[in-house]
Amino acid sequence: MSWRLWVPLFAFAAFVGLAAYQLTQPKDDFVQSGMVGQPLPYFDLPPAMDGVEGVKSGTFADGEPRLLNIWASWCLPCIAEAPQLESLEQQGAKIVGIAIRDRPEDVAGFLAQHGNPYTHIGRDDLSEVQLAIGSSGVPETFVIDGQGVIRYQHIGDIRARDVPILLDELEKAR
Amino acid sequence: MTRPALAAFCLAFAMPLAAQQTMPPAPFAYRQLEDPAQEAAAQELMETLRCLKCQSQSIADSDAPMAGDMRHQVRIRVAAGESPDEIRSWLIQRYGDYVSYKPAVSATTWPLFAIPLLLIAVAGAILLRRFRKRA
Numbered sequence: 001m002s003w004r005l006w007v008p009l010f011a012f013a014a015f016v017g018l019a020a021y022q023l024t025q026p027k028d029d030f031v032q033s034g035m036v037g038q039p040l041p042y043f044d045l046p047p048a049m050d051g052v053e054g055v056k057s058g059t060f061a062d063g064e065p066r067l068l069n070i071w072a073s074w075c076l077p078c079i080a081e082a083p084q085l086e087s088l089e090q091q092g093a094k095i096v097g098i099a100i101r102d103r104p105e106d107v108a109g110f111l112a113q114h115g116n117p118y119t120h121i122g123r124d125d126l127s128e129v130q131l132a133i134g135s136s137g138v139p140e141t142f143v144i145d146g147q148g149v150i151r152y153q154h155i156g157d158i159r160a161r162d163v164p165i166l167l168d169e170l171e172k173a174r
Numbered sequence: 175m176t177r178p179a180l181a182a183f184c185l186a187f188a189m190p191l192a193a194q195q196t197m198p199p200a201p202f203a204y205r206q207l208e209d210p211a212q213e214a215a216a217q218e219l220m221e222t223l224r225c226l227k228c229q230s231q232s233i234a235d236s237d238a239p240m241a242g243d244m245r246h247q248v249r250i251r252v253a254a255g256e257s258p259d260e261i262r263s264w265l266i267q268r269y270g271d272y273v274s275y276k277p278a279v280s281a282t283t284w285p286l287f288a289i290p291l292l293l294i295a296v297a298g299a300i301l302l303r304r305f306r307k308r309a
Contacts, residue, residue, distance in 0.1 A: 031226055031269050031272060033268060033269070034266075034267050034268050034269065034270055035267075035268055101197045101239055103197070125200075126200045127200075127239075127240055127243035127244075128243075128247070130243075131265075131268070132268075133268070134267075134268030134269055136226035136227070136269065137226070137227065137240075
């Protein structure tokens, strides 16, 4: 029997092996934003509650790098990251918040309970800004440089180990 | 975990989701456009865009609030005269090819289109040789 008869079987086995290997690899569910490196699109959001300032794309163009935190009072991981945002603020980070699909009273309740690290909080009821900057969930945190260009994206809640990374990215955006 | 504890655990996670749903949906999340041709174009596009929250559904199929907000974006953009292709590339620019279910030939996907053609060509060549031998 010719060895060539075995070639299709080996080719098939190699294909099955490749597929089995790929299927058992952990899947990365994070959708990275394609807007990193791009300027923030124009937007102008009203305040998310009484007594805070709303958020405009112009808020970011004053030469000072900032964190842009996409969050919501109904989001559980946002409670988990609240202490880390507090610690970032204490270490000098300026943090701008955008509340997604949220009510002013819920926003106020959340901040009363978990602290308010924000200089501005915008209200995005239609996820418009979220979609415009390529964020696919809450919470997400972007580093915006002083010219309003998106420099870095952190997906998911901020853990203690992410704090120095974000401070470093802010420094790099200076 | 005991059953009551499990129930309490599930409830703790269900509450914020319930709160997320208490906000009214975006105006055009569930409302069709007046113009049937525009609505048809929007619908066709929505069926080929991936919901980012529930990653195996299209935004037309999903009831996730974020999918509703994406449908709103698609409809108002179609109503404003943007073409479906422009809206698709607007989203691809932000979320990558991943957001689109419509296959496109690109630097990474060309083998998917080329390999079947190659296999057909190889099969054709083998058959041709065999028939020639017989004849």
